[in-house]
Amino acid sequence: MTRHPRESSNEHLFAKGLSATGLIGLILYVLFRLGRRDPAGARFLRSSAVIVICAAMTPAAIVQDPWVSLEHIQTENGLIAGYVMENPPGFLKVLTEAGREIVIVDTADITGREEIDPEP
Numbered sequence: 001m002t003r004h005p006r007e008s009s010n011e012h013l014f015a016k017g018l019s020a021t022g023l024i025g026l027i028l029y030v031l032f033r034l035g036r037r038d039p040a041g042a043r044f045l046r047s048s049a050v051i052v053i054c055a056a057m058t059p060a061a062i063v064q065d066p067w068v069s070l071e072h073i074q075t076e077n078g079l080i081a082g083y084v085m086e087n088p089p090g091f092l093k094v095l096t097e098a099g100r101e102i103v104i105v106d107t108a109d110i111t112g113r114e115e116i117d118p119e120p
Contacts, residue, residue: 020056021056024052024056027052028049028052068083068084068085069083069115069116069117069118070082070083070097070115070116070118071083071084071094071113071114071115071116072113072114072116073092073094073105073110073112073113073114074110074111074112074113074114075105075109075110075111076109076111077109080094080096080103080105081096081097081098081116082094082095082096082097082103083095083097085102089107090106090107091104091105091106091107092104092105092107092110
């Protein structure tokens, strides 16, 4: 089975977010070390830490796109509308749209997958 284009995009965004979080953590660590030696640095650390944390949290509040797109998964037993949570070899873990239940689907039973565009 081929990889879904949205999966690689989500992995790419996750890697960017992880890198940004690591960079912010490193900056805060350096500022903390400077603040211990210099009282002016301590004031700068307190004021800048709040700004950096707010800036890091802002995208999470603004982004309206879901992390995982809705899919229609056609199986031998019928259609499943849901969100693929995990795609390990051999099966899919799907959160169903209607009942919000986790369903495990054998990949051998899948006859087709279609990503559904979100409504504007």
